[in-house]
Amino acid sequence: MKNNEISTLNAAPTVRQEPLEQQYIDLYKEQRESIKKHSSAVMNTSRDESFARFEALGFPTSALENYKYTDLRETLSVDYGLNINRISVPINPYEVFKCDVPGIHSYLYFVVNDAFYPVNDPVHNKLPEGVIIGSVKDLAASHPELLRDYFGKLSTAKNDGLVAFNGAFAQDGFFMYVPKNVVMDRPVQLVNIMRSDVDTMANSHNLIIIEEGSKAQLLVCDHTVDEVRFLSNRVTEVFVGENATYEHYKLENVHTKTTNLSTLLIDQRKSSNVLANVITLHNGITRNTIEIDLDGEGCDTLLCGMVIADKKQEVDNFTSIIHNKPNCNSRELFKYVLDDMSKGGFTGKLLVAKDAQKTAAFQTNRNILLSKTAKMRTKPQLEIWADDVKCSHGATIGSLDESAKFYMQSRGISEKEARLLLMFAFTNDVIENIRIPALQDRMKLLVEKRLRGELSKCEGCVICQ
Amino acid sequence: MLEIKNLHANINGKEILKGLDLVVRPGEIHAIMGPNGAGKSTLASVLTGNQAFEVTHGDITFYGKNLLELSPEDRSREGIFLSFQYPVEIPGVSMVNFLRAALNEHRKYKNLEPLSATDFLRVMREKKALVEMDNKLANRAVNEGFSGGEKKRNEIFQMAMLEPRLAILDETDSGLDIDALRIVANGVNKLKSPDNASIVITHYQRLLDYIIPDFVHVLYDGRIVKSGGKELALELEERGYDWIKKEVEETV
Numbered sequence: 001m002k003n004n005e006i007s008t009l010n011a012a013p014t015v016r017q018e019p020l021e022q023q024y025i026d027l028y029k030e031q032r033e034s035i036k037k038h039s040s041a042v043m044n045t046s047r048d049e050s051f052a053r054f055e056a057l058g059f060p061t062s063a064l065e066n067y068k069y070t071d072l073r074e075t076l077s078v079d080y081g082l083n084i085n086r087i088s089v090p091i092n093p094y095e096v097f098k099c100d101v102p103g104i105h106s107y108l109y110f111v112v113n114d115a116f117y118p119v120n121d122p123v124h125n126k127l128p129e130g131v132i133i134g135s136v137k138d139l140a141a142s143h144p145e146l147l148r149d150y151f152g153k154l155s156t157a158k159n160d161g162l163v164a165f166n167g168a169f170a171q172d173g174f175f176m177y178v179p180k181n182v183v184m185d186r187p188v189q190l191v192n193i194m195r196s197d198v199d200t201m202a203n204s205h206n207l208i209i210i211e212e213g214s215k216a217q218l219l220v221c222d223h224t225v226d227e228v229r230f231l232s233n234r235v236t237e238v239f240v241g242e243n244a245t246y247e248h249y250k251l252e253n254v255h256t257k258t259t260n261l262s263t264l265l266i267d268q269r270k271s272s273n274v275l276a277n278v279i280t281l282h283n284g285i286t287r288n289t290i291e292i293d294l295d296g297e298g299c300d301t302l303l304c305g306m307v308i309a310d311k312k313q314e315v316d317n318f319t320s321i322i323h324n325k326p327n328c329n330s331r332e333l334f335k336y337v338l339d340d341m342s343k344g345g346f347t348g349k350l351l352v353a354k355d356a357q358k359t360a361a362f363q364t365n366r367n368i369l370l371s372k373t374a375k376m377r378t379k380p381q382l383e384i385w386a387d388d389v390k391c392s393h394g395a396t397i398g399s400l401d402e403s404a405k406f407y408m409q410s411r412g413i414s415e416k417e418a419r420l421l422l423m424f425a426f427t428n429d430v431i432e433n434i435r436i437p438a439l440q441d442r443m444k445l446l447v448e449k450r451l452r453g454e455l456s457k458c459e460g461c462v463i464c465q
Numbered sequence: 466m467l468e469i470k471n472l473h474a475n476i477n478g479k480e481i482l483k484g485l486d487l488v489v490r491p492g493e494i495h496a497i498m499g500p501n502g503a504g505k506s507t508l509a510s511v512l513t514g515n516q517a518f519e520v521t522h523g524d525i526t527f528y529g530k531n532l533l534e535l536s537p538e539d540r541s542r543e544g545i546f547l548s549f550q551y552p553v554e555i556p557g558v559s560m561v562n563f564l565r566a567a568l569n570e571h572r573k574y575k576n577l578e579p580l581s582a583t584d585f586l587r588v589m590r591e592k593k594a595l596v597e598m599d600n601k602l603a604n605r606a607v608n609e610g611f612s613g614g615e616k617k618r619n620e621i622f623q624m625a626m627l628e629p630r631l632a633i634l635d636e637t638d639s640g641l642d643i644d645a646l647r648i649v650a651n652g653v654n655k656l657k658s659p660d661n662a663s664i665v666i667t668h669y670q671r672l673l674d675y676i677i678p679d680f681v682h683v684l685y686d687g688r689i690v691k692s693g694g695k696e697l698a699l700e701l702e703e704r705g706y707d708w709i710k711k712e713v714e715e716t717v
Contacts, residue, residue, distance in 0.1 A: 407553040407607075410513050411567040411623060412541035412574070421566065425557025425606070 020076045021058045028168055031084050038086045039171035042140035042147045043205070046156045050167025057161040066160075069345025069377050070287045070316040075259040078229050080201035082169065089113055091195045094120050096225065099189070103438040106189035106219065109133060113194060114202035114232075115172050130179040133188065136207055137172040146177060151207055154237045154265040160289070162261050166235045170205035173234075176218065180211040180241075187217040187436050192232065194222075194258065199229040206234065212241040212269075217436060219249045224258050231259040238266040240274055242296065247435060250278040250288075251443075256311060258284040263291075270296030270325075277433055278305040279443065280315050281450050291320040294328045294356075301330040306430040308450050309342035309374075316345035323356040323386075332363040335430050337423055337451070338374035346378040348393060354385040363393040368400060368426055423451050466491055466662060467631055472523035473687075474504075474511050481507040483687030484523070489631065492659040496673055496698060497666045499684035500706045505666045506550060508684070509635040513547045514540050527631070541567075542574035544630030544661075548620035548637050555607040560619075563607045564589065564626055571627060592625035596652040613640035621652040628656070632663045638672035650675030670702035683709055 028035070028051050036044045059076055060067040083089075093110040107124060110117040116135030127133065132143070140147045155163050174190050194202065210216050224230055240246045252260060260283060268274055278288055292301055307315045321330045336344040348363045367376045380393040400422050408418035427447055434440040467489040474482040481504045489495055499505055511518050512525070514537035525532040527543060535543065555563070568588075569579040580588065593603055596618050608616050617637055624632055634653065638646055653663065653676055665676055673681075673695065681697040682689045685706070690713050691697070701709075 401553075401555075404553050404555045406515060406537060407549065407555065408563070408567075409537040410541055410547055410549075411563070411627065412538050412570045413563075413566050414538050414570065415536070417566060417570070421558050421562070422555070425555065428557040 019058065020073075021054070024165070024169075025055055027082070034084050035169065035171060038084065040137045040140035042144050042151050043137065043171065046152045047168055050156060050164045053159075054161060054164035054168050057159065057164055059165070060161045066318060066347070067287075068379075069343075069347070070318075071314075072259070072261075072285070072287075075231060075285055078199055078231070080199045080229070080231055081196070082201050082203075083113060083115075084169075084171070086115060086171065089115070089195050091193070091225070093117055093191065093193050097191055097193065097223070099191075101219075101439055101442040104187060104189065104219070104436065104442075105438075106187045107133065108189045108191070109174060111172075111174055111190065111192050111204055113196065113200060114170065114204040116174055128182050128184060130182060131184070132175070132177040134175055135172055136175040136205060139175045146209075147175070147207060150209055150237065150239055152237070154267055154293075155205075155235050155263070158263075158265075160263070162233055162287075162289075163235055163263050166203050166205060166233050166263070170203040170235065173204040174206040176208045176216070178210045178214045178216045181213040182211075183215040184217065187219055187439075189219045189221065191221045191223060192234070194224040194226070194230040194232065194254070196226055196228055196230070201231045201233070203233045204235075206236040208236065208238040208246075210238070210240050210244045210246045213243045214241065215245040217247040217249070219251065219436070219439060222250075222252045222254050222260055224254045227255070227257070229257045229259075230254075231261070233261040235263045236265065238264070240266060240268045240272040242270045242272060244269070245273040246275075248274070248276040249434065249436070249439065250276075252278075252280045252286060253282045253446075254284065255282075256284040256313065260284075260286045262287070263289040266290075266292045268292065268294050268296065268299045268301065271298040272296065273300045275302045275433065275435065276304070277430065278317065279430070280305075280307045280309065281446060283309070283313050283315060285313075286315045287318070288316070289318045291322070292330075293322045293324060294330070295324050297325045297327045299325070299328040299330075301328070302433060303330070303332045304430045304433045305334040306427050306447075307334075307336040307338070307344055308427070308447065309336070309344065310339035312341045314343045314345075318345075318347045318349075320349040320351070321361065323350075323352045323359045323361065325353075326355060326357045326359070328356065329360045330362075332365075333430060333433070334365045335427050336365075336367040336376060337370065337427065338367065338376055339370040341371075341373045343374070344376040344378075346376075346395075347381060348379070348395075349381040350383070350391065350393070352384040352386050352389055352391065357386050357388045359386060359389040359391065361389070361391045365395040366426070367395075367397045368423065369397060370399070420448070420451055424448055466528055468524075468526045470524045472508075472511065472525065473521045474507060475519045475521055476507065476517055480521070481518075481687055482511065485684070485688055487682070487689060489662050489664065491630075491662055493680065494657070494663045494665060494676060494678045496678035496681045496695075497664060497684050497689075498668070498681060498698065498701055500710075503684045504687045505684055506635055509547055509550075509633050509664075509666060512540075512545060512633060513537055538570065539574075541627070541629075542571050546624050546627055546629030546632045548617070548624060548632065548634045550636040550639065552608050552611075552616040552620055554609045554611075556609050558607050560603050560605060560607055561589070564623065567623075568626060588626065592622060595625050595655055596622045597648050598622045614642065614645035617641055617649055618645065618652075621649050625652060625656055628661075630661050632656075632661065633666065634663060635666045636668065637665070638667055638669065646672065647675060670698045673698045685709060685713060
């Protein structure tokens with residue numbers, strides 16, 4: 001047999017290695033009924049269609065224009081387990097999780113791996129009248145009329161292998177419904193916790209509906225509690241109605257063996273106002289796809305993000321803002337601080353349709369490289385078909401301002417402290433765009449700790465040392 | 466307090482200072498004048514430890530310590546202050562955080578406890594009044610969007626906060642209108658004491674109407690070629706630098 005093995009190796013060019021996708025394709029075909037049984041009818045409607053799309057597209061590779069800066073080959077070759085039969089995970093997040101944002105007073109919910117954890121918080125009973133928050137799977141079964149018109153409407157048709165994969169395998173997720181003219185009195189917090197003894201993949205699909213004239217804030221936190229490898233592939237669809245205001249904060253603080261793939265799809269109706277702010281404090285490999293469609297006149301959109309990365313961390317933010325209607329404003333601001341061997345990617349796609357006159361769209365991406373081995377790749381991508389618009393973009397990659405550093409040193413501030421103040425100042429305008437005061441205060445502290453190297457790993461984790 | 470002996474310094478391999486000597490004692494005000502390119506700002510940069518300049522020869526001692534061995538921050542903590550010719554804008558760093566960090570580092574160096582928030586704000590208020598600094602400026606980011614005059618005033622404000630033993634004013638008068646000049650000079654004069662000293666680097670005699678120097682030095686081609694009292698400044702204003710250049714060339 002030994003000889004055989006060698007000859008096989010020598011003949012490598014003719015040996016066809018099984019594609020990464022094959023095991024998942026086989027798994028779906030074998031488990032199709034179980035997957036459906038442990039989900040709900042609304043979620044199953046487009047499941048086969050999504051699977052067919054995934055079969056055709058496969059996982060994205062960096063050969064694709066939209067995935068140029070994301071390399072998933074290594075992380076996808078890990079043999080992750082999927083919890084298709086919904087075996088309950090031994091953890092009570094309400095006991096384990098201590099929120100790192102004191103004073104936020106949120107409505108608090110958990111998704112453990114890929115399953116919505118039963119609500120166990122008395123505050124939940126104080127939700128404003130008509131607001132529904134819970135498991136997508138359960139609510140799709142009990143309130144199909146509420147979800148049917150929305151679920152998958154932004155995601156199913158996407159030409160994206162990760163979104164298609166999610167459509168095939170996601171069985172649950174977080175659901176939030178805020179009816180017409182309701183102002184949420186406190187932020188809603190969704191904590192994704194990854195807990196497992198073996199390498200695990202989680203696919204969850206969140207759905208958020210903010211009806212006409214309502215206001216809501218959602219803070220999504222990503223955490224890992226075990227030392228195994230995790231891959232999460234999450235899709236979130238958000239529908240923001242006329243004159244509604246929605247704020248979406250995403251705070252990632254996970255260990256270096258985690259791959260977070262997240263797709264946020266937002267549809268904005270007339271005169272709605274959206275703020276999305278995605279912050280990566282600590283991670284392994286992260287890919288955020290954020291697509292915002294402005295489908296009504298007079299929309300206002302602010303999309304911000306910040307990345308602090310070192311070691312071999314990788315973060316790619318792919319953003320797309322599409323102005324379909326006239327008189328909308330969008331602003332985009334992303335800042336990266338990259339050290340060691342870390343890699344950053346940013347794409348700022350902006351499309352202004354022919355009819356979207358009087359569009360004002362401004363995009364800024366600024367990056368600081370602290371080491372010679374850190375890498376940043378940035379790409380503004382503007383497509384403007386209307387002729388009466390104000391659009392601008394700017395991308396810079398540089399190092400810390402030496403003259404500013406010397407100026408501070410000449411006032412007695414140590415070099416280390418001067419660097420820190422400069423980095424903190426650099427990221428500050430993204431933090432200023434957090435409209436939950438308790439969260440903003442906490443972020444300032446966490447960012448400072450992170451820049452000082454005191455937050456080099458998430459709580460209770462030994463992997464990242 | 467300060468003794469400079471035979472100082473030679475380069476930038477990018479080009480020698481700018483070519484054997485400069487200077488002694489400054491407590492309570493004195495020295496004016497350094499000279500034509501463009503003589504090395505005036507280089508002297509200020511070398512004294513504060515700017516890495517862009519390389520000292521190739523000579524000594525600088527400050528109260529007996531070898532200044533050239535100290536980092537820029539330690540020089541500041543020892544009591545050397547430079548009012549920059551071109552103050553740097555630092556977006557995102559508030560004046561308050563910047564000054565509190567600086568002041569507390571100075572205190573730590575002297576083994577003093579950090580100032581409480583209340584005490585710090587009180588000190589800030591007092592010093593602001595000294596240079597007639599607008600409250601609005603103190604609440605902004607360091608120098609960001611400040612006019613030329615505001616930046617210079619901010620330098621004197623920082624000087625007032627840090628109470629240096631030796632202040633170096635590098636072209637503090639450039640870009641100032643006459644009112645701003647008066648305010649800046651007033652600030653400097655009010656901070657004067659028998660224990661501290663100043664080196665005023667300037668192109669024009671104008672500032673020296675307000676800040677009266679004890680000594681005036683002419684810096685030319687990297688060396689001090691002539692020293693005198695305050696009347697030398699008036700003579701330079703009247704006759705320019707050509708006669709000095711001629712004198713130097715004749716000696717050579």
